[in-house]
Structures are given as C-alpha cells and as structure tokens.
Amino acid sequence: MSPLTTLWVLPLAGAGACLLAGRLGRGAARLCALAAAASFLAAALLALLPCLAAGGAAVFAEGGRTWAFGISYRLAADGLSLSLIALTAFLTLVCVAASWTLDVSAGYWACFLALASAATGVFLARDLFLFYVFWEATLVPMFFLIGLWGSENRRRAAVKFFLFTFAGSLLMLLALLALVTARHAASGEWTWDLESLKGTPLGPAAPWVFLGLLLGFGVKIPIVPLHSWLADAHTEAPAAGSVMLAGVMLKMGLYGLLRVSFPLMPGLTAAWAPTLAALAAVNAIYGALCAMAQADLKRLIAYSSIAHMGFCLFGAASGTSQGLAGSALQMINHGLTTGALFLLVGFLYQRAHRRGLSDFGELAVRAPWLSFFFGFATLASIGLPGLNGFVGEFLCLAGIARSAPPVFAAAGVLGVTLSAAYALPAYQAVFWAPAGPGSASAFVADLDAREKAILWLLCGLMLWIGLAPAGWVAFLEPSLRGLVR
C-alpha cells in the first residue's frame, strides 16, 4: 500500500482490530489500541521524514484514478498536512495512554482510532468528494464518544454536536456541488479535483459558494456565532474526547479554509479578509469574556479554545507569510496546550468527580506535579514568551498588523490580555487559594508516573516550539506560500 493510503487505513484497521480484540476482553482491546496508536504515530513520523528533507514542500502525491461522477482518489501531503497528521497521531496515542486506567469497552478505543483515521483522510484528500466523506466520517465516532462515555448531559450534547456540524457540512456540500456544476458548465468535464477546480468561473453565485464553504468550516473552527455546540460538546465529552475535539477537529475547520476556500477563491478571500479579521477579533474577545464568566474549569478551557482559534483566524485572514505560518503553528500549539489542559482537568475530575473553580484550593500543596503541569500549560496557553503560544500568537498578530488597519491588531492584543485575565485567576483559585469548607482537594492524589510521562511529552513539545520555532515555521511555510497576497 502506498504511504499516504497507509496513513489513513492503519488507524481504521486498528479500530477494527480493537473491536475484534474486544471479544477476548477489555485488556486485549486496550493493548490493541495502544499498538495501533503507536504504529500510527510511527507511520506518521516516517512519512514526515521525506517532507522534512524536502523543506516542507509537497511530497507523495497519490492517485489520479477517476471513478463515476468525476470523483477521484487523490491524496497529497505537504508540510501542513503532515504536521497536522503527526499531531493527530500524537494526540491519539496520548488519548489512549491517558485513558489507560478507564474500564471501558472496545468501542471506546475503536472510536478514537476511527476518528484519527477520518481526520487523517481530511488532511490528505485532494479530491473534494473524498474530503467531504472523510469530513463527515469524523462526526460518527465523536457522536458515540460523547454520547456513550461523556458526563451528565452527554446525550443532549452529542446530538447537538452532530446537528450543528452537519448543518454546516450540508451548506458546504451545496457550495461544492455548485462549484462542480459550474466547472462542468465551463469545461464540460465532471471533476471534484481541488487542483482542477481552481479558477472555476462562478459568476454571481461566487459569494454564495464562498459563504457556504465559510459556514461549513466556520462551524468547526468555530467562528462566533456558530460556536454554541462547542462548549457543550467539549464539556460533556470524556477528557480524551475533548482532547481530540480541541486538538484535531477544530483544526479541520481552519485547515479547510486554508486548503479549500482560500486557494479556490483567492479574489473573494482578499475581499472578505476584513470581515474575517473582524470575526477573528470577535472570537478572540468574546471567547475570552465567556471564559472569564465560567465557574466550571472544563467549560472555561472550552471557551478559551474559541479565543485561541480567533488568533488562528487572524493569521489566516492576514494573507501575509508571517500570519499564515503563525496560523498553522498556532493550530499545533493549541492542540498541545489545550490538549494538555483538558487532560489535566480530566485527571482532576477522575479523582474528585468535580471540576468547579470553587470546589478546590491549595491543590499546589497536595498535588504539586498536577499543579506544575497545569501552570506550565496555562502559561503556554496565555502566550508566555519562551513557550509555544507566544510564537503563534505573535506571528498571527504581526501578520494582521501588517495587512489590516491597526484596530484589528489592537483587538488581538486585548484578547491576549484577557486570556491572562481568565486563565491566571482560575489557576490561582484551583491551586493556590485557601481551600474552603467542602473543598474536594483532599481527594486529589498527585499524578502517577504514567500521567507525568504523558505531560512531560506534551510540555516538552511546548517548550521546543517556544524556544526554537524557526524550524517549525520554515517547515509549515512552503505549504502556505500560494496564499500570500
């Protein structure tokens, strides 16, 4: 099997193997999931090597066989695709390791692997039909992850999640159909190939097609006001599920903009850039304000995701090489930091069955490692220089400052300030404030060796990106060069 096909088939086969192993027992399924996730990560890193050697340029274009209706099997990978796939593989392994002690059936592990497979397909597909099928396929495992293994309001959150994202996807599909039909009208050829669809004359339908794609991707990112599914889904999902939601699924939205919308309609992208920047500003500030108002730690982190994706959107809207590279880097950063935060809240919840800001206190004394890692990830998340968040946010804001009126950059800076205003008090309340009566801190034991190992890995990566971002930026930049205006 060719390398790129292997990348998405491997986790899917792993999911099937988990279900089969589940007949032997829960332990066997768990081992199977670990093996599948580890080999998936190994495959992703192996695929990364030739791309690294090529300096982030596109490698491994695959396919070209066309089936009925102009659908073709076309995969390709460049620095952006492969970094996101590596992130997906890494987070999958992290999720499996972090859920190791849970007593769950084989389906749990299969859902993670199936989700990883579908997300990998999204990052690889260069045929829009294939892209759409993979895009939708991510919903099914996540629906079951939330609905079966989530917390109290999981049922409602699962259905809401599916309905919201499906609504966006339907609009996206209609936009794609209009695009493909317009291509056929112009050239007499049915094709869903991304490359051939560039420059399709759309006439007066063009803004509608752009809007359809923007809504489809915007629900996933999510762009305020399409965000209302996010807080519920992230809060009710199991901890590892939240990691995949924040770390992988939100990225798909922005990836879609960068890979599909912008290259297909560069003129409209330029025309809509101020609107996108304004939406980004709303995201950054509104997300931060909502996060400030939360009393539930997990919900707070969920809203902080909206703010962080606002920065990514700033970079994407800027159309400058710094901004675009920052946007791509911030996607990875957000996957790592928010992933780490969701895991830590999960560990906390596993111990105390609570996650309110006022349920704890003095945790720094009782669980110093938990406190250390939480502090580390919080600082990375609010953009402390020397850690990854700073690099990403700086590049995004530098990009928007160069290409748009200063008011947008100012709004971004306000967003950064606000992020400190919600994250630090929350950290203080849980870990340093005196424990009140009825505090659950007494039930919280410190992290064990497995949990510490996972977090060392995540925090190590945060530090690496923070201290030596040049290599990462150089690796991501070639994929986005075509989008610079």
Add this chain to the structure above:
Amino acid sequence: MSLLPQAALAAGTLGALGLGLLRRPSPALARALALAAPLAALLLLTLASPAARPPLFAADLKGLGWQFAAYLAALPLALRSSGDDVETALFLGTTLGIGLLCAAANLPMLFLGLEFMSLPAYLLVARVGEPGAAGRRLEAAVKYFFSGALAGALFLFGLALYYADAGTLGPAASAPGALGQGGLALMAAAALFKIGAVPLHWWLPDVYEACAPEVAGFLSTAVKAAAVLFLMRVVELSPAPAFAAWLPAAGALTALVGAVLALRQEKLQRLLACSSLAHAGFLVLGVGAWERLGRDPGAAAALLFYLVAYVFMSNGAFAFLGATGARSRADLRGLAARRPREALAMTVLLFALAGVPPTGGFLAKLLVFWQAVRAELAAPVLFGALAALISLGYYLGLMRDLYFEEPVPEPAGRAASPEAAILRTRHGRGDGNPDSVQAAAVLAVGALGAVLLGAAPLFIGGLWP
C-alpha cells in the same frame, strides 16, 4: 420478450390463486411461489431488450430500471410471506400491477397498471399482519382505498381533458392548450396523491402506521417507485416543461412537512411513515429537476439510484420492527445492550436514511441534490437541505434511544398479557420464531446494501447514462 417479467408475475398470481383450490393449501408452496415469481421477473428483466416492444408498452431504460427497483423491493415481503395463499396472490398481483405500470407507454395502459397495482394493495394492507390489529388495518385499508379511488378519478378526469385537447393518448406533439394543461395538472395531482406529496399526503402516515411493518416497507418502496415513474410519465406527455414551477416546490414542501411530522412521533412505525414522506419529497424534487433539465437521463438515473438505495434502507428499517418487536421509542431505550447486532444494523440504516457518508443514502441524496443544483433550483434545494437537517434530528434521536439511554425492563403491558403473547407466537411474531429470523435477515441485507451502495462510484461509472 419485454413483457416476460410481467408474464412470470401473472403466472405466479394465478398459481397462488390456484393453490386455494387444493384441499390443503401448502404454506411452503405459497412461500416458494411468493419468492420465485419476483426473482424470475428480475431474471427475465435482463432478457428484455429495448428494441422489441409490443404496442402500448415502452421498454425504455427508465421502464426497465424502475421495474428492477420495484421487483427488488418486492423481495423482502416475499421473504417474509406467511404462506397464506390469498396473501401471496395479493402480493404478486400488486407486483404485477407495478410491472405493468412501469412498462405502460400510453395513458389507458398507465391507468390499467395503476388500478392493477392499487386494488390488491388495498387488500394487502387489510389482510397481512397480526390478527389482533385487524380492525385498525381495515380502517387503514378503507382510507387507502378512498384516497386511491380519488387519485384514480382525478387521473381519469385529467385523461379525458387531455385527450379532448391533444387528441392523443400518448405524448402530445405540440404544447397543449388550457384544457390540456388542466388535464396534465389533474393527472400529475393523481400521481402526487399516490406518492403522498403535500398537500395530498394526509392518508399516508395513517396507512403506513396501521399495516404490518413489512407491508409498509413494500408500500414505501415498490409502490412508491411505481408512483414516481407514474409522475414522470405524466410529465413526459407535454413537449415543453409544464410543471417547472411547482413540482420542485411540492417536493421541498413534502420533505419539510414529512421531517417536521416525524420529529414529534412516539410510535416507531408512524415515525418511519413520516420519514418516508420526507424521502418522497426528495424524490419529487428530483423529478422536478429532471423535468427542468430537459428530462436528462442522468437525472432519471439519480432518481433510480435513490429508489434502489431506499429499497434497502426502508425495508431494512421496517424489518427492524419485526426483528426486535419494538413498537415505540420507549421500547428502543437501551435496546443496544440487549440486541447489539440489530441495534448496529439499525444504526447503519439510520445514518443511511439521514444521508451521512459513506452510505448509499448519502450518495442518493447527493445525486438528487446535485441534479437540483444543476437545474438551478436554489430555493427548493435550500429547503430540501433544511428538511434533511431536521430529519437527521429524529434519526439521531433514535440512535440516542438505542445507545445512550439506560436500558429499561421489557414493557410490562405487552409481556404481561398472555393473550398478546399467544397471538404473537401463533402468527409468527415475537422473539426467536421464524418470522423474526426472516425479519433479521432483511434487516441485515438492508444494512449491508445501504453500506455497499455507498461505494457505488467505484463500479457504477459504466452504467451511468
């Protein structure tokens, strides 16, 4: 040669009627006949060639393709035949009527096919099913009969007007005048009546709810396929598009109304009935697109693909009721824990019905919407998409009942009543008896077909017009 499938079905019908003359009618023989006749018809369909056609009949690819879908849709009911000779004769008679309707080329033949299909279907609704619910079925059959008779009368009236204007019983040579237009509209209304398009849909949920689930599956696929072709034949009569404005609108409206009605249903069979209303809406939308595209064969093929996919999805979903005995949404709660395989198959079918990739249901919806986009039907497409979204709501709701809700003990009312239990076993319903095994087989094949059709782009390229 091209009427051989119908001949096989006619022979089967007569044979089933002849079984009644035997001193002891053999259920095994009746079952074999019920299965053999549609299978033979499917087989003989491959021999039919468009070239050799008898007068009054068309053997175009549409007619053949629709017959394929309809005979395929007859198989689940054949498989679940109770072995009663009268039921078998009624079932084969309905299928024969569908075969005639699909092959008919001029208006009197079309009417004959319509009546030939409808009359046994009324009795099928009344007769097949648990003895305990016979009264409700009779009521449904009467309702079905009156609505069908109304549709027949509308059609005849329209036919007369059309004939007076155009002077032909086939396609008109020039654009019909006001009288002919009125005739066409009446005939199209008759077809929409049979399809169950809003606002002519009021009879459909009641009929589908009251009849046996396997009959509901048959009606919603085989009979509906014939009704869709019936509509297309009427549309074909006029040389210029006659229904361009309101056919897509009726389709979108039907889809919306069906989806909204299904959202509030507690009884599963009624929910599936309303959902079939929504699917009928997408089909009518597809017919509208087909007309606007100048009766493009690609658009007709999209409709046929939708129908074939729906044969698997709808029959599978109705068979789920037979396989598990679930009647209301409350019965579904936690069913996945007790019946994991049936729940899994149903989940696949629900995703397919909702149009989530990579299932055949997704491809079917995609193809029909695609044609509508090609025909520049922006508003109906958007309303259709809204209907698809609403319908996802109740399909997800069913999955939520199946998987996410806590299991509840077997509903006390049904299990506690010994009479009901006896009735169930005597008539071959309930757990572990032959009928629930057959229903489970239909369910499994439906789910498998719904998935495999999702991979259709890989192999359908050569067949597509």
